[in-house]
Amino acid sequence: MRPGILGGVLSGVLDLLLPQSCAGCGGAGAGLCEGCLGAMAATPAARTPRPRPAGLPECWAAASYEGGVRRAVVAYKERGATALAGALGTLLAYAVLTAVTRTGLAGGALTLVPVPSARRSLRSRGHDPVGRLATLAARDLRALGLPAGVWPALGQSRRVADQAGLSRAQRAANLDGALRLSPAARTRPAGPVLVVDDIVTTGATLAEAARALRAAGTDVALAVTVAATRRRS
Template sequence: MLDVFLPQSCVGCGRAGARCCAGCAAEMAAAPARRLPRPSPPGLPDCWSATPYEGAARRAILAYKERGAVALADVLAQVLAFTVLTALAGTGGGWARGPFAVVPVPSARRASRGRGHDPMARLAGLVTRHLAAAGLPAEPWAALRQARRVSDQAGLSSTQRVANLAGSLCVPRGAKSPPAPSVLLLDDIVTTGASLAEAARALRAAGVRVPLAVTVAATRRRS
């Protein structure tokens, strides 16, 4: 409602106009690349991101997730879809010539309630449409659920994050069957890779392959 009644400005640079101007959108999509955390947790799929978690990308992700700026969803989805296409071109991506499922890493239930929406579920639906428009046989599959509560990840080391998340996700019994044998996993940010590795473990336990994970941004690791 605020977007309707108040003058809009770009979340990336502050210029009046669209919520994300063409220049900031181009900045976010300028350098898709494989960005694996070091060290990578066991079971992490090949991991690509559009950009480091800084600048326009950082501001856009925070505005979308934490401040309800859902008007940014399609811009972020286009950035993700472009990164997926770049990753497939760079790796061969033969598995994507057949049907594959697009699965978001779910937010914790309390986080979704606090935000008023599930940001990754919304993005996954839009990414699926963009990939289908590009001729890829993508289908959405909101398969993952929280199996238990986890502690706040802030301040935890990579080893502690893996332990904190172990067994925290599942594909529930009675859930819709996988629409395809392979899964493209989506998240907003990769830091240590623990969330993506746990999501991949739960999906593999349900009998599907997880050859690729894609995020909008990757946190730069500090020694």
């Protein structure tokens, strides 16, 4: 799927679902303006945080967490703009497709494992943002002929503090041992497993998710997100 094709898919979805204003910049027009859509449809790439947390798989993201991408993710995740889920799910699918193609994992069934939200976040938001994106991304991948499914394998083993404002070291300590295999995750997938999230900053969350899966005997091939922050050391 080339960026131009992705742009067409996103534009069609957003024209149907969004109010008559740009989700990225607030300008006039349904969906996203040309500039914001261009940013969202940026070529996916390997964007592994540096320094790389221990245990973090190679990390891919659809775009940098800035501009229209950042505004769209914040609107979806924090402000209840759930109509953006389809567009962001397509971005995630595009990143997964690019990652597995370039790393040689394409060709077999893929399993997407969403990073779980804290219970209090689920209550306050009224939906599971990452779980929904994973489901929509898997649907888009299947439509492209790539077998893909979602395995909601992870749950929280304890409460964690809000990550906002924490340093790299504080994030790692906050999340250490915070995830576990969910009791409901009975059937382990046979193909490559990819951990997915909306944003990667330091990589601490994705590293903890990968650790919890490995501890339960499941290897993790890649981590994939919608966006990656440009974080200064």
